[in-house]
Amino acid sequence: MAALGWLTPRRRSATARSVLAGEAAAEAARKTSLQLEREREEASAEPPAEPEFPVVGDVRAAAFFDLDNTVMQGASIFHFGRGLYKRKFFQRRELARFAWQQAWFRLAGVEDPEHMQDARESALSIVKGHRVSELMSIGEEIYDEYMADRIWPGTRGLAQAHLDAGQKVWLVTAAPVETATIIARRLGLTGALGTVAESVDGVYTGRLVGEPLHGPAKAEAVRALAAAEGLDLGRCAAYSDSHNDIPMLSLVGHPYAINPDTKLRKHAKEREWRLRDYRTGRKAAKVGIPAAAGLGALAGGTAAAVALHRRRH
Numbered sequence: 277m278a279a280l281g282w283l284t285p286r287r288r289s290a291t292a293r294s295v296l297a298g299e300a301a302a303e304a305a306r307k308t309s310l311q312l313e314r315e316r317e318e319a320s321a322e323p324p325a326e327p328e329f330p331v332v333g334d335v336r337a338a339a340f341f342d343l344d345n346t347v348m349q350g351a352s353i354f355h356f357g358r359g360l361y362k363r364k365f366f367q368r369r370e371l372a373r374f375a376w377q378q379a380w381f382r383l384a385g386v387e388d389p390e391h392m393q394d395a396r397e398s399a400l401s402i403v404k405g406h407r408v409s410e411l412m413s414i415g416e417e418i419y420d421e422y423m424a425d426r427i428w429p430g431t432r433g434l435a436q437a438h439l440d441a442g443q444k445v446w447l448v449t450a451a452p453v454e455t456a457t458i459i460a461r462r463l464g465l466t467g468a469l470g471t472v473a474e475s476v477d478g479v480y481t482g483r484l485v486g487e488p489l490h491g492p493a494k495a496e497a498v499r500a501l502a503a504a505e506g507l508d509l510g511r512c513a514a515y516s517d518s519h520n521d522i523p524m525l526s527l528v529g530h531p532y533a534i535n536p537d538t539k540l541r542k543h544a545k546e547r548e549w550r551l552r553d554y555r556t557g558r559k560a561a562k563v564g565i566p567a568a569a570g571l572g573a574l575a576g577g578t579a580a581a582v583a584l585h586r587r588r589h
Contacts, residue, residue, distance in 0.1 A: 329513075329530065330441040336508040338466075339438040340498050340524065341431065342516035343449035343456060346534045349426040352451045352459065357402070359418030366402050404482030408454065408475050415458045423459065430554035431534055434515065435465060444505070448498060448514075448524065450490040469497045495523035519543060 330337060344351045360366065403411055438445045444466040447456045453470030460468040472485040489497055502509050513530035514521075519539035525531035533544035533551045544551055 330438045330443055331511070332441045334441070334443065334511060336506065337511040337513070338444040338446065338502070338505065338507050339435065339512065340446050340448045340514045340528070341435060341465075342494075342518065342521055342524075342534075343447050343451055343459065345517040346515055347427060347431050347435070347447065347463075348423060348459070349428060352423065352449070352455055355422040355426070356415065356418055356452075356455055358422055359414065360402055362421075363414060365406075401482060403473065403480045406480055408478050408480065411480070412454055412458070415455055419458055419462055424462070427463070428535070428554045430552060431515065432463065434532070434534075434552070435463065438513070439464065446501065448489070448494050450488045450494075469494075469501065491520045492523045494521060495527055498524055498527055516540070525549070 330339070341347050344353075348355075435445050446466055447460045447468040447470070449456050449468065449470050451470050453468060453472050456468035456470035460466070469489060471488045471490075474481045474483045474485050487493060498514070499509070501507075502512065509527050510529040512528040513532065514525045514528045515532045515534045516525055517533070517535040517540065518537055522540065522543060525533075531544070531547075531549045533540050533549055535553055535555050536544060536551060541551065543549075
């Protein structure tokens with residue numbers, strides 16, 4: 277049997293090198309096992325959901341909405357002008373000018389500073405000498421007649437989400453603050469920042485206080501309101517259709533481009549801002565309809581309205 281001893285493994289004492297090798301192998305196995313376990317967990321886990329927004333109960337957050345073509349289709353000042361014409365505040369010539377301005381806004385899809393300035397001057401000249409209370413009362417009627425049906429449901433839903441989260445929601449617009457306040461109240465929003473027309477003893481003078489709330493002025497208004505309200509702009513949201521409002525959108529942590537014009541769409545995509553487009557159709561120039569044809573059709577509609585007005589009166 278002794279001859280077979282060579283078949284039986286002999287026990288040899290572990291050297292320092294063999295101990296080190298064994299420990300290293302065990303440690304590598306442990307790390308590999310943990311890595312494989314993590315990989316299995318990641319493969320089976322659902323992708324992480326986006327954080328809830330707006331955050332419920334975050335009282336240091338608020339939302340700021342542009343009005344024209346963001347909350348409402350078209351320009352509120354033009355709709356207001358139509359209502360004033362119906363009440364004989366001005367003559368047919370001014371109606372034609374308002375119609376042309378509205379046509380430009382609808383076809384171009386952007387706020388042209390020259391046209392908007394012309395519209396503001398028209399409105400100021402029309403309301404000059406009238407009482408603020410009178411225009412507020414008429415504004416309520418005009419909202420029902422010309423504005424209520426032009427609210428974008430999608431944008432209205434975004435505003436309601438902030439309200440449901442317990443946050444304040446403000447309109448920020450170059451429109452007269454009285455008009456903006458009426459719209460904010462009708463939509464159940466917190467309030468409105470708008471252009472202030474000068475009044476003395478409750479009567480409009482036909483002048484503005486400062487300048488229209490437009491472009492950088494909107495951003496300054498939002499900044500001032502946030503400071504007064506104790507808001508953290510990094511947790512706030514802003515919504516607009518116009519590249520003119522990039523200063524306001526850039527102030528907040530959650531900027532949204534709503535029904536954006538070409539420049540804002542490009543800017544928003546470059547910065548990965550969220551976009552929403554609630555328009556059912558594109559601008560005339562983008563669907564192959566010549567701009568002149570579009571203007572001709574609208575001019576024809578205006579002429580028909582004037583003719584009907586003549587027959588009735």
